[in-house]
Amino acid sequence: MVETTVKWLFFFFFFFSPLSVFGHGEAEIREKKTYVVHMDKTAMPESYSDHIEWYSSMIKSVVSETHVEEETRILYTYQKVFHGVAARLSKEEAGRLEQESGVVAVIPERRYELHTTRSPTFLGLERRDSENTVWEEKLMDHDVIVGVLDTGIWPESQSFNDTGMSPVPATWRGACETGRGFTKNHCNRKIVGARVFYKGYEAATGKIDEQLEYKSPRDRDGHGTHTAATVAGSPVRGANLLGYAYGTARGMAPRARIAAYKVCWVGGCFSSDILSAVDRAVADGVHVLSISLGGGISTYYRDSLSIAAFGAMEMGVFVSCSAGNGGPDPISLTNVSPWITTVGASTMDRDFPATVNLGSGRTVRGVSLYKGTTVLSKNRQYPLVYMGSNASSPDPSSFCLDGALDRRHVAGKIVICDRGVTPRVQKGQVVREAGGIGMILTNTATNGEELVADCHLLPAVAVGEKEGKMIKQYAMTSRRPTANLQILGTRLGIKPSPVVAAFSSRGPNFLTLEILKPDLVAPGVNILAAWTGDMGPSSLSSDHRRVKFNILSGTSMSCPHVSGVAALIKARHPDWSPAAIKSALLTTAYVHDNNLNPLRDASTGAPSTPYDHGAGHINPLKALDPGLVYDIGPQDYFEFLCTQDLSPSQLKVFSRHSNRICRNTLSGPGDLNYAAISAVFTENTNVSALTLHRTVTNVGPHVSSYKVVVSPFKGASVIVEPKMLNFTSKHQKLSYRITFRTKLRQKRPEFGGLVWRSSTHKVRSPIVVTWLPPL
Template identity: 55%
Template sequence: MKPRNLVLMAVIVTVCHCYAAADPKHHQKTYIVHMDKAVKPSVFSDHLEWYATSMRSISESTNMLYAYDKVMHGFSTRLTVEEAGLLEKQPGIISVQEEVIYELHTTRSPEFLGLERSDITLSESESGGDVIIGVMDTGVWPGSKSLDDTGFGPVPSSWKGECETGTGFTVTSCNKKLIGARYFSRAYEAAYGSIDESVESKSPMDDDGHGTHTATTAAGSAVTGASLFGFAKGKARGMAPRARLAVYKACWLGGCFGSDILAAMEKAITDGVHVLSLSIGGSLADYPNDVVAYGAFKAVSHGIFISCSAGNGGPTPFSLSNVAPWIATVGAGTLDRDFPAYVTLGNGKKLSGVSLYSGKPLSGSMIPLVFAGNMSNKTTGNLCVPGSLPHGRVTGKIVMCERGLNSRVQKGMVVKAAGGAGMILANTDSFGEELVADTHLIPSTAIGQRAGDEIKSYIVSDHNPTATITSGGTKLGIQPSPVVAAFSSRGPNPLTPEILKPDFIAPGVNILAGWTNKIGPTGLTEDPRRAEFNIVSGTSMSCPHISGLAALLKQAHPEWSPAAIKSALMTTAYSTYKNGEGLQDVSTGRPSTPFDHGAGHVDPVSALDPGLVYDTSADDYLSFLCALNYSSTAVKMFAGGRSTCTEGKKYRVEDLNYPSFSVPLMTASGVGGGSNVSNTIKYTRILTNVGPPETYKVSIWSGTRAVKIKVEPEELTFVEKNEKKVYTVTFTASSMDSGTTSFGRLVWSGGKHVVSSPIAFSWNATINKEDKSIKGGIQYSLTTYQIHVKESICFQRRGEGPYARKEDQNSLRFSLVSRYLFVILCKEFPLAIPRMILCPPKGLVSVMLLSLVTKSSGKKGSTPTGSTLGSQLEMTEGSNEDFVHIRPCFKTSNQRSTSWTNGPYEY
């Protein structure tokens, strides 16, 4: 059965990490089987024979989907739950994991990043000619001008890949620029049946546009006069325009399946890529249960730089994806370019928004203006969802719709179908002032929440409200820039709080890059337009910026490891503007923090010559995994079957040689001795000299009087290249209220180079599982609800609010007591639960809702005594869809209601 209504939209596309729906045929699912290759019985001639025999001993009817040797030792196959359990008990089996499904999370960027400077070390003619960037995504449109290979030399001799053929894709689709293309669909087809080639191409062909956009962002050849229907006109080029591209299509209309992802990463390693870009992700999963994490580990072990999108779950805290320390986790910032579109009201007021509408403009005269919620008798009428606007009531009028539930461009289609002349798309409280430009098919503009409230007040107060919409074209020089995009996922790191994530931000808002000819720029099937370039937003777009920049650094410094490249980008990133003010967070209008921007916004010119780097090896990462107290079985998955955690040895997460510092402090007020308690933590770091001889002196800023920092030694002298020096940092912190955060910086300054590292402090409440209380006066309770699920569909949220994740086959819950689902209670008590996805099986399901009850602290902003956060769970069955609607409701002024939906809807 094909999945219904699933559209891969890059603009604020949230990522999904959910368990594949069961195939009705024998209730089989796809499992990834990790084998211990070291214990292969001698009777088998090779590991493939051993794998096949192990599989056949459980089920004669199943076939191997993929065999893996580089990203892991093992295979993937279709099994029933019972068969999977039997297989896991066999000798030599490390683990049998149910496959998960991931989903996708892009002219001015090179100039904005300083890559057009005349004094840059790498000229366009020589930058990246032998470096190969692999892009794992939805494929590629081979006819893109951004893939022109004019001036390219022979394909590098190190390349071992191929140009696979299929629907619409021939050997000649590749060239000296696009040197390889493959596709991986076995797991996807095993779950949903054979690909319908009238809908999507069984080949590396890109039917979605996302893959072409990310690939050409990373390494598109220079194209003069590029634009989207006249917007952003100029010279379009990727970050590393002379780098080679290899495309691995593992994402389809039904998502990106774990077995296919691993197969793509396996081929990327053996083919010989130097950089691998993955603009995909999922909700929280332990490192051993995250195929991207352990696939990336093996790639990094082979010297491949891995960049992944941080996710589009911001500005909610703990919303990050891809947080493994060996991955470069990329958040999104803005450019200094915008696409203004103005609303002029009948009272003369002019309000600014954004739009990429390029069709026939409105006449300029005033047109009747209505609010969609007043035109419909449906509860979702204000959202302009399909069927909500009765035909005739809005004919010839400008309709104001509110953002949420369905995609922004679809709202315009709803207004157009109902006879509307134009649309004003207003943000609600959930989206604030964040503006994203879209290629609407009707005169439209998107406005912020404040402007939306003003227009609604005007509609109510005026007996004959009118308006008109005009375009402002393309505007450059927008300040301040960059700012952190509201949708960009935020820290703290919900999986390993000692590792600061995201690592950095890069351009990810309104990015112009290549597009496919298979679908219009909106991604809607009703859109007849075709474009060579498209303007898209998301961390999917910031990720390939880093991939391309990594290729530039790899070309300049081929001896650098993936960790050294990431370190150079992190320690040279900037977190303030030239006037000294901090990078702004568009969601708050206030300075952003390292939990928002990581080390800061990348500066590739400075990264070419960082002076010092924090280098890290695969063995260092294995020690990090040992420090997390994973089982020997779990660590073996990363170590290729060998045992690495030495019994009796003390491993510390704090000693991973990371270029930033995150210091979680479990000394919240009310713990032990109260405010008199202090906590001392020591971190160890190693710096490697990649520059000339130089003496560096340290300067530190803690950002709070509650923390004292001591660095030993305070001066480091490097004489030789590749010389290493060790230093320690001791943090002594006094107690603070639970949820308090503070941010500082540690900087090594030499005569020429400055090596800068952000520091993030967070004071967290500790949890007492026995009496269901959080030390510090917070109590919680879990209430169980029973719901009936008609059909096994994944529910996912677009935007803000909490999620729930599948904990096992029969229960879902919001949980405080899990290591990975924890809550930080700030002084104003905002509730933050990491992003999760509901994937319930059919039948009766238990849902456990977490409620927090707080005792009044008597401080400003505290919740009144006895009030409850997250106290309701409203459940209704959809009238037209076979899914259950779940609505968590919050009961404080600081909280925003959110809702769960299925399918491609944005919220």
């Protein structure tokens, strides 16, 4: 099934995948690396007293150096979300271990990367009811605990104040681990747990330099503090970044608890550490996991995070992950497993305007978060320079890379730099070090007209691709080009919004076209949240400014928005499964902006598609009361895996329970009871009809009737049977089938939607119809 559905994508990935490696030398075979070893717990011989003893014996049996104790090889033991160990092995030893009885899989360590206070209001979370109380304060969400896997937490932030919170639930089994800069007193009723995981990182990169980084839950980087505060930060009045975005900052679920699991360090985040954190978090008792990181995808059974998330889902934990920042390229997603909620990024209706005033009299709009000691006079024009050779196509010298600018050419001037290759704020530092007094950061075709604001070290304005080309053309053709930069502060009510961020990773889902990804989008551009006290807002070592809040962009910022809303739903509906919560988020998402037009793609300006925005933009208020949900249990997800041409041994990594076997209840992957619907016609042109099945559960009024409405498609007719669903009780389940008949095979996928309407609810599912090229 997988081979036939993705054959049309094979050429792209075979020639362009960075994961392709050919040949292994002897040194590589002997070199020790970390492997995650999945074990079949039921296969333990009776001669062993416990599983840990058995795991240790298995590792010892394959190691080459008999004088080395097996304990030095084992980094972690996994017991909750799956069974096994992380161990240091040579490639030869890993090969031998994989042949041993009871060993399900031996997967090499993978490195993951981070996907880096207007949003509550923008999302409707500060709406007040007739009693003049914030609506979510009625929720008993004090007992909902969100585990945040990231770079740690800065506990002194006001966002983690626990004033007014009830005692920590007695069911919580977590701990507050200590280390440099972090004591047990740093945990409270808001931060209920804090742990560190670094064994995999140190095994791959060497010992952590404790003078440069905290080997404790304390966050030096800032990313983890920002995401944790976005999930569940307590309200902080007067929050701002150097005067920008002034207002009350608060998380999506401000009365939920936070458990910080530090898995990311200066050199990255490693899968063995991440898996141990997931394993520990589930054992500790978290209800939601927020994971703003990802790595490359290959297959479900080789994706360690996917396997761990499956185990978490089995234990009733909702898992939210960022989609990645690989957009606008297609097929750029990470975290695509159906049991993970995959979150893309969108803009809000707040902006930070700035202008570029050219000597020609032309004024160009852009954005900026600069506030510093260098100030450009409003009434003066400054020399302008562009080091590239072509206004339309950037060349290496135009990116303002470290050491690329000649002081003789840029000192005292405003420098034009093309976006890409290096971080945006780093370009400004390069310009400043070369004597430049300002920077214009121009988008390339990759970013289109999307504007992302940054807290630069010198006056700087970011502009879109079209205006950037015009500015560069002016600089290259005018005898004495000049410009002036004006920074204008904060502006609200931006239209259109939301817009899908250009950087947000896109579908389709390379592994399974029948599972639409991303699942939805949430605010991820210019997000204000708490920040570390150890790093300036630009994250550059040369930035000595210290702020309590920072503004960041990335799907890392959109993921915790969804995690926090999931916590609110869990508080309102504690008995709901992760799939029910996810369904509520998807079926209530909206697909129109504040101009009532279809959501747009920032990279092109054209309407976005479900491959860009999934089911649409998150709508928290609606998600609390979705009317109907598409529920999915662990066995259903396992049945989905049974349609993916996996061998029994490959399936075994997901079946830690001995009774998890294929019952073949699904006719294909498209029959998974997913809230999004993706119909895939195979290469066989003789197949002109395809029927998919869905079951909905009534979580609204006990007695209700829903009528179906389906958008038309050019290439297929669509018939839904029955056309009415009549519910007579709460939690009643009713099924329907949707049949697609090809009228005219299309070269590109078609997009639409299916809506079940009642007098009080609208339950929407996106639809994608794809025709694979004929053989």
